[in-house]
Amino acid sequence: MNKLTVSQSPHIKSNQTTKNIMWAVVWSLVPAGIAGIYIFGISSLNVMILSVLSCVFTEALFLKFRNRNPKTVLDGSAILTGLLLAYNLPPQIPFWIPVVGGVVSIALGKQIFGGLGQNIFNPALVGRAFLQISWPVYMTTWKNPRWWPDAVSSATPLAKETSAHFSYMDLFLGNRAGSLGEVCVIALIIGALFLLITKIISLHIPLSFIGTVGVITWVFGKDGFFKGDFIFNIMAGGLILGAFFMATDYVTSPLTKKGKIVFGIGCGILTAIIRLRGSYPEGVCYAILFMNAAVPIIDRFTKTQKYGFIKK
């Protein structure tokens, strides 16, 4: 008999791997990316490519200096960060912005904490927040869909003075200005459904997040108590993208179902407050970053209920 392998149990394993999960999320973002290119033109694709390359390159550099396996760069996580960052940028932004954003996302958002699994904040949102603060003009100069007569410098629907003339159908299909990956709600929902069906994400965070934003903007909306346009608020900004694809990031969200609901509600409250009372029209990015910081404490108070534990 040849040499036998001795290893610890179990001797069978599920075929779900970290790499598969990351790549599945990348694939789930493809419909929204295609929509972004269709709506705003080829400049969207440029932003996506630059952002992804910048993230992958930065990741590779760090892996090299930290003496880690260089192959890890293709585990999908850096590509995912790059893609998510691009989806949060205006489509016609100068080429160096996504490059800088990618470096910041990976370097400050992920690798200085120790790389995959160690970061506190969503790396793509760290990059976006950095860009927003550093170059606010570029970050708020929007491009209109290709078929609109005036091409550049319109405002997003959430900017308070413009919101009147958007039908729900425009918002649903993405016939509006905005970040290149956030505008087409239907494309995002197709991707989200894929993630839900393959059980890569659960509904706990997206539902509590979107639900909370909906309730608060309905109750306290600008048209008076219980008269707010919550459907508009759910579809108009980056909420769908944020709730399904960024707030659900495993590393930076709570572990238990209970914790996830608390996290989603927290994100929703902060988003609504920033939108209704803040000086920014959009609040999803900062809301998620704030709640990322609260994850350790949420985890601490939302442990699972274990079997056989009798309350005294």
Add this chain to the structure above:
Amino acid sequence: MASVNFIHPPDYKDITKNKKIETALPPKKAILLLSQHTGAPSEPVVSVGDSVKTGSLIAQAKGFISSNLHSSISGKVVTIEDSPHPIIGLSRAIIIESDGLDTKAYLNSVSAKDISALSKEEIMTLIKEAGIVGLGGAAFPTLVKLNPPPAKKIISLIINGAECEPFLTCDHRLMLEKSKEIILGVQLVANVLGVKNIIIGIEENKLDAIESIKSVVFRMKADDLKPKVVSLKTKYPQGGEKQLIKTLLNKEVPSGGLPLDIGIVVINVQTIFAIYEAIYLRKPLYERVITISGGFPNIAKNILVRIGTPIKDILDYCGLNPKLDIYKIVMGGPMTGVAQSNSKAPIIKGTSGILVLDKKFKLEEKELECIRCSRCIEACPVGLMPCMIGLSSKKAKFDIASSYDPFDCIECGSCSFVCPSNIPLVQLIKLAKVKIKA
């Protein structure tokens, strides 16, 4: 109340579920380990050179949680020495060389009248003498379960026919082929415990066994205590005692406690069959049904083997070609079984199967970072947070690990099974248990 999570690993039971139980030849040499069971090792009552028959007592229980051990062949005691143990590595064993006659040391049949005349105490004595331990895997001495402290009133008896470990079909075949005997055994145990509520739980991937048991129950006399046969959704680890109680009765055994603390006794079907044999045939426990399966379907079998038969002898009997590219040999099921470094170790009472795995079952060994995906939390049947225990244990922070209740872990392997980053969570939890106790 906690919600109990389960996983659905591939069950691989089609390989052997339609194969009738075969009887293996008695081995030429039997290695009877003194540590067959949970608790203190048994103490030899024979010496080198003694002649023994099949079923002769060769070592006796030492203390309350221990068990008798009987010879599984007839022949001569050649030595008593340390031998390879399939689970703990090494243990003392009585080694017997066969005389080829297989002379029995017990009655082999008792009249029905004599059985109905037996008192509870007499039945318990017979079970004790027969060296019966739980045959589902843990090998806990059965008598301890049947003899609860007087303060604990037993209300329900659960017969565990879940057999949730993938590959294994020995309990399945036994329920199908020995339904009548199993029901007779159930009646004996129910009488000893004085319970009225009897439930037999079987997973629905064994429909024929469910039907067979049901038809025996249907034909029982009107004044007999009829067990309820419950078909269960197939999921792992439903055969875990505490998980089965939750599914069948929606009750939870208190943390750190035993089922009898809430008035429940759970016994595996094969153990019930052994009890039947001990009473009706006065036959001690020296053989059991195991499943041989894995990556080589041509050797796959359900097989009745003598305790103490070396793994190699059984695989030879099954026709395993040693030139084949064998990757791993596992004693037990794939989720909790123990990989063997060679095939010298013998079958013990708790052995439910031997898996011979080929390269198809080679697993990715490279461990990646935890990405906090919480799959382990959603898989844990006890409602623990395996990643928190595991990662603290990995960083040697055992005080943190201990605050996540590692001692409630039943070591079912579900967390390691689902982990996409290949983190050996069960092993890290076991490590935490050892370090915290130390």
